[in-house]
Amino acid sequence: MTKKETGTLLSFRPAIRVLDATLRDGGLVNDFRFSDAFVRALFAADAAAGVDYMELGYKADRDIFDEQKFGKWKFCREDDILSVLGENTTGVKLACMADVGRCNHVRDIGQKGSSPIDMYRIATYINTIPAAVEMIEHCNKMGYETTVNIMAISKETEKEIDLALEMLGQSPVKAIYVVDSYGSIYPEEMRVIAEKYLEAGEKYGKEIGIHAHNNQNLAFANTAECTALGVNYLDATVNGMGRGAGNCALELLLGFLKNPKYKLLHILKFIEAGYMQALRNEGAVWGYDLPYLLTGLFNRHPSAAIRYIREGRTDIVNYMQELLDQE
Amino acid sequence: MTKKETGTLLSFRPAIRVLDATLRDGGLVNDFRFSDAFVRALFAADAAAGVDYMELGYKADRDIFDEQKFGKWKFCREDDILSVLGENTTGVKLACMADVGRCNHVRDIGQKGSSPIDMYRIATYINTIPAAVEMIEHCNKMGYETTVNIMAISKETEKEIDLALEMLGQSPVKAIYVVDSYGSIYPEEMRVIAEKYLEAGEKYGKEIGIHAHNNQNLAFANTAECTALGVNYLDATVNGMGRGAGNCALELLLGFLKNPKYKLLHILKFIEAGYMQALRNEGAVWGYDLPYLLTGLFNRHPSAAIRYIREGRTDIVNYMQELLDQE
Numbered sequence: 061m062t063k064k065e066t067g068t069l070l071s072f073r074p075a076i077r078v079l080d081a082t083l084r085d086g087g088l089v090n091d092f093r094f095s096d097a098f099v100r101a102l103f104a105a106d107a108a109a110g111v112d113y114m115e116l117g118y119k120a121d122r123d124i125f126d127e128q129k130f131g132k133w134k135f136c137r138e139d140d141i142l143s144v145l146g147e148n149t150t151g152v153k154l155a156c157m158a159d160v161g162r163c164n165h166v167r168d169i170g171q172k173g174s175s176p177i178d179m180y181r182i183a184t185y186i187n188t189i190p191a192a193v194e195m196i197e198h199c200n201k202m203g204y205e206t207t208v209n210i211m212a213i214s215k216e217t218e219k220e221i222d223l224a225l226e227m228l229g230q231s232p233v234k235a236i237y238v239v240d241s242y243g244s245i246y247p248e249e250m251r252v253i254a255e256k257y258l259e260a261g262e263k264y265g266k267e268i269g270i271h272a273h274n275n276q277n278l279a280f281a282n283t284a285e286c287t288a289l290g291v292n293y294l295d296a297t298v299n300g301m302g303r304g305a306g307n308c309a310l311e312l313l314l315g316f317l318k319n320p321k322y323k324l325l326h327i328l329k330f331i332e333a334g335y336m337q338a339l340r341n342e343g344a345v346w347g348y349d350l351p352y353l354l355t356g357l358f359n360r361h362p363s364a365a366i367r368y369i370r371e372g373r374t375d376i377v378n379y380m381q382e383l384l385d386q387e
Numbered sequence: 388m389t390k391k392e393t394g395t396l397l398s399f400r401p402a403i404r405v406l407d408a409t410l411r412d413g414g415l416v417n418d419f420r421f422s423d424a425f426v427r428a429l430f431a432a433d434a435a436a437g438v439d440y441m442e443l444g445y446k447a448d449r450d451i452f453d454e455q456k457f458g459k460w461k462f463c464r465e466d467d468i469l470s471v472l473g474e475n476t477t478g479v480k481l482a483c484m485a486d487v488g489r490c491n492h493v494r495d496i497g498q499k500g501s502s503p504i505d506m507y508r509i510a511t512y513i514n515t516i517p518a519a520v521e522m523i524e525h526c527n528k529m530g531y532e533t534t535v536n537i538m539a540i541s542k543e544t545e546k547e548i549d550l551a552l553e554m555l556g557q558s559p560v561k562a563i564y565v566v567d568s569y570g571s572i573y574p575e576e577m578r579v580i581a582e583k584y585l586e587a588g589e590k591y592g593k594e595i596g597i598h599a600h601n602n603q604n605l606a607f608a609n610t611a612e613c614t615a616l617g618v619n620y621l622d623a624t625v626n627g628m629g630r631g632a633g634n635c636a637l638e639l640l641l642g643f644l645k646n647p648k649y650k651l652l653h654i655l656k657f658i659e660a661g662y663m664q665a666l667r668n669e670g671a672v673w674g675y676d677l678p679y680l681l682t683g684l685f686n687r688h689p690s691a692a693i694r695y696i697r698e699g700r701t702d703i704v705n706y707m708q709e710l711l712d713q714e
Contacts, residue, residue, distance in 0.1 A: 246643065247574055247608055248615045276639060281574055281608030288575045311677065312603060315684040316573065328703045331677065350638065350658065357642040376655045 072318040075267070075292045079113040080106050080310055083133050084157050085295075085302035087117050090344045092131035096144045098335050099133070102298070107150035108326035109314060113179060115155040116141060121164045141176045153178035153205075158195060160188040165195050172203030179205035182233075186216050189224050193231045200232040207235040207293065209271055213253070214244045214359050225257065229264030235293045236266050240282060243275025243305055243356040250282045254289045269293030272308050274300055275356030275365075277348045279308040284316055298327060299336045301344070304362035305352035345369060350376050358383055399645040402619045406440040407433050407637055408598070410460050411484050412622075412629035414444050417671045419458035423471045425662050426460075429625070432657035434477035436641060437648035440506060442482040443468060448491045468503045480505035480532075485522060487515040492522050499530030506532035509560075513543050516551050520558045527559040534562040534620065536598055540580070541571045541686050552584065556591030562620045563593050567609060570602025570632055570683040577609045581616045596620030599635045601627055602683030602692075604675045606635040611643055625654060626663045628671070631689035631696075632679035672696060677703050685710055 082102060083094060099116075106114045117133030125134060132140045136156045148154060156177050158165060169180065180199040184192035192208055199206045208231075210224055228236050238250070238257050245253065254268065261268045270286040270293070272279040283294055296313040300306035311331070314324040330336075351365035354376075360383065368379055409429060410421060426443075433441045444460030452461060459467045463483045475481060483504050485492060496507065507526040511519035519535055526533045535558075537551055555563050565577075565584050572580065581595065588595045597613040597620070599606040610621055623640040627633035638658070641651040657663075678692035681703075687710065695706055 246611055248612070276642070277604060277607050277636070280604050284573055285575070309604070312680060315603070315680060325704065325707065328677065328707060332701060332703050350655065353639060353642060374659060376659050377652065380652065380655060 072320075073290075073292065074319070076287070076317060076319055077112040077267075077293050078110075078310075078313065078317070078322065079115055079155060079269075079293065079295050080111045080297065081115045081271070081295050081307065082297040082301055082310070084115040084117050085307050086297055086339075086344075086346070087131070087133050088303040089301060089346050090131075090339060090342070091129070092117055092133040094131060094133060094339075098338075099144050101330060101333065101335055103145055103150070103152065105326045105330035107152045108329075109323050110319075110321035111152055111310075113153045113155045115157060115181065116177075117156065119156050119158045119163050119165075119168055119180070121162055121168070123164065124162055136177070138175050138177070145176065148176055155179040155181055155207075157181045157183055157209075158199075160184040160191045160195065163195070165198050169199055169202055169204075177204065179207065181207045181209060183209045183211060185211050186213070186220050186224050189227050193227060196228075196231045196233045206233045207237060207269060208233045209237040209239045209269075211239050212241045212361075213239065214242055218256075221253075221256065225260035229260050229266060234267060235269045236261065237269035237271050237293065237295070238286065238291070239271045240273050240279075242359055242361060243273035243278065243352065244359040245278070245282065246276075247278065247281055247285045250285055251289060254286045254291055258290050267292050269295065271295040273302070273356075273362075274305040274307060274348050275352040275362060277305075277353075279306070280312040280316075283308040283313060287317070298330065301336065301339070301346050304346065304366050305348045305356070306346040351379060354380055354383055360386075399647075400617075400619065401646070402594070403614070403644065403646055404439040404594075404620050405437075405637075405640065405644070405649065406442055406482060406596075406620065406622050407438045407624065408442045408622050408634065409624040409628055409637070411442040411444050412634050413624055413666075413671075413673070414458070414460050415630040416628060416673050417458075417666060417669070418456070419444055419460040421458060421460060421666075425665075426471050428657060428660065428662055430472055430477070430479065432653045434479045435653035435656075436650045437646075438479055438637075440480045440482045442484060442508065443504075444483065446483050446485045446490050446492075446495055446507070448489055448495070450491065451489055463504070465502050465504070472503065475503055482506040482508055482534075484508045484510055484536075485526075487511040487518045487522065490522070492525050496526055496529055496531075504531065506534065506561075508534045508536060508564075510536045510538060512538055513540070513547050513551050516554050520554060523555075523558045523560045533560045534564060534594075534596060535560045536564040536566045536596075538566050539568045539688075540566065541569055545583075548583070552587035556587050556593060561594060562596045563588065564596035564598050564620065564622070565613065565618070566598045567600050567606075569686055569688060570600035570605065570679065571686040572605070572609060573603075574605065574608055574612045577612055578616060581613045581618055585617050594619050596622065598622040600629070600683075600689075601632040601634060601675050602679040602689060604632075604680075606633070607639040607643075610635040610640060614644070625657065628663065628666070628673050631673065631693050632675045632683070633673040678706060681707055681710055687713075
């Protein structure tokens with residue numbers, strides 16, 4: 061991965077890796093209550109579509125989160141994964157997210173051995189980077205690939221981001237992700253941020269990734285822009301399913317990428333089979349809408365917007381005032 | 388308008404002009420059947436929000452189109468405009484689109500005099516540019532501002548576009564629009580196209596505009612990218628209402644623009660009052676969806692996708708094959 065290999069719209073980079081985060085980011089919408097049939101069908105679709113990684117969910121600490129209140133993909137126990145997916149004979153690697161402070165990695169992430177999990181994705185805020193590095197080192201020592209998401213960077217100073225990149229650059233992590241947690245970053249800003257990450261990546265031999273949110277309907281655009289610059293690890297979800305306004309839609313991303321290995325058809329087949337519609341019928345709600353536009357515009361966590369949608373409110377003008385009152 | 392004045396995300400260009408095309412592009416969804424109350428409320432919202440132009444609809448030829456089959460905004464008779472909006476005492480200028488070959492401009496576009504219409508927007512394909520120039524010259528002579536939309540450029544060669552820009556550059560037109568008719572253009576391509584138009588604009592003293600479609604969910608992203616480069620005439624519609632996948636959403640655009648004159652609040656008020664929801668309740672359907680992704684990806688007119696949606700089809704895999712069979 062170097063900037064020299066960015067290519068053009070007609071060429072492609074073999075170094076590109078697509079990660080389907082539907083179960084993980086989408087799990088935040090339905091408390092990880094995906095049926096086994098859903099997970100099997102998605103896995104088969106990802107394999108047929110040439111997707112490189114499927115993220116199964118979180119490795120959440122069972123001392124913090126009640127297992128009765130969430131589906132099993134919040135915890136990603138090895139035996140659950142094996143009982144649903146069996147032995148992985150596909151080209152798709154399995155990933156699992158571990159949040160700093162919400163994962164007991166020493167207890168729950170053991171030797172890779174026969175674990176079906178191939179990669180741990182460490183999610184951290186800027187102020188917990190040392191803890192993230194410790195988790196990265198642990199997972200690396202245990203034999204897993206690792207990536208790291210630095211969240212909420214739109215609230216941080218350039219100096220702090222630089223420092224974080226230096227620290228992570230010296231860790232054994234494979235890829236460092238640009239994360240637009242609040243969906244507040246416009247493409248022209250995204251390019252500046254991606255260039256900064258790519259510079260650090262070049263210095264330390266790390267891949268750079270992009271995890272975008274759709275609060276201002278820019279998740280796909282920002283992902284495409286990052287790809288054009290040389291960002292190789294690309295997160296997306298089917299139908300853009302994800303917390304609040306959701307993510308970059310996998311179907312848009314696979315249509316855009318020119319790598320012959322990616323086959324949009326199989327994601328369309330999965331959608332046509334009704335799996336995503338069934339989630340919506342069960343009450344899962346996600347996607348761009350006015351309250352997310354406003355949290356994105358004001359660079360805020362989408363929690364207020366999620367509440368607004370859940371409560372069925374339509375008083376968008378009052379809601380805008382509530383957000384401004386919190387400035 | 389020069390490239391030197393493009394500014395940054397924190398600055399703004401006074402030369403920016405926002406055009407609300409809801410009645411015109413949105414009219415393609417509901418055959419221009421907007422109630423007088425809707426049109427008055429939208430006009431008041433645009434005035435309060437600082438929108439520069441409101442496009443009322445088309446000046447369609449009544450010999451070609453049956454007046455019984457469409458709402459009045461397909462024809463934009465001066466007396467209809469005056470009876471609904473009264474004398475225009477706002478800062479919003481009124482615009483009307485005239486398609487080459489579908490408008491009897493000699494008969495229907497007379498002296499500006501007391502006409503409530505301020506600007507005619509000529510829409511043309513590349514192969515009818517000479518007819519477009521004739522219409523531009525006519526409207527200019529009659530005392531109107533004019534702009535021109537060159538449609539379907541994603542199907543044209545660079546040489547043809549260059550030639551079109553030369554011809555239009557020598558006409559009295561005020562602004563030349565980049566139009567992504569099929570929603571097939573990615574931001575990195577859009578920047579190349581916008582730079583070409585801006586160069587011609589600088590050479591001939593013309594403003595450049597952007598009219599984007601949302602087939603691949605890129606309408607706002609492409610509009611924002613063009614804005615950053617120095618494109619000053621920006622088309623948008625409330626809730627992105629427009630044919631098929633629709634347009635750049637006015638509420639996203641006004642949030643993005645830093646010009647203090649633009650006030651998003653008033654567009655949110657209009658939406659909150661339920662005007663757009665009422666159109667949806669009456670059966671109007673628009674917005675990004677899978678069949679539009681595919682026509683965008685394959686660089687096709689969205690007509691097949693519009694039919695797919697109208698017929699309530701869900702066999703997206705068959706539909707994709709149908710599109711490919713037509714290659």
